[in-house]
Amino acid sequence: MNADLVPLRAALLPGGTPAAAHAHLARTLARRAERAVVALAETGAIGPAAVPYLNRLSDHLFVLARSLNMGQDSQWEPGGND
Structure with a gap:
């Protein structure tokens, strides 16, 4: 999928189509889980x-x-999406 996309030139704001917004939300949850698992991994x-x-x-x-x-x-x- 990534090969078909235009290379990023700036940070992206989450959102867009309803399906894309749900994917961004799922990504947020995965990142939160990753932070929790990093803390668990430190304890073994x-x-x-x-x-x-x-x-x-x-x-x-x-x-x-x-x-x-x-x-x-x-x-x-910067300063344009406030």
Whole structure:
């Protein structure tokens, strides 16, 4: 999916189509889970594959959201999106 997308030139604002907005929300939840798992991994209470898996999941959800927006992503502009 990423190969078909225009390279990023700026940060993106979450949203867009309803499906893309849901993918952005799922990415937020995956990132929150990743932070919790990192804390667990420091205690040794979780397997070593969990952190990279959640990281790749959040990456996939970001690319999915961009793909669902079909190139119509909202880019963040300093001082312009307030």
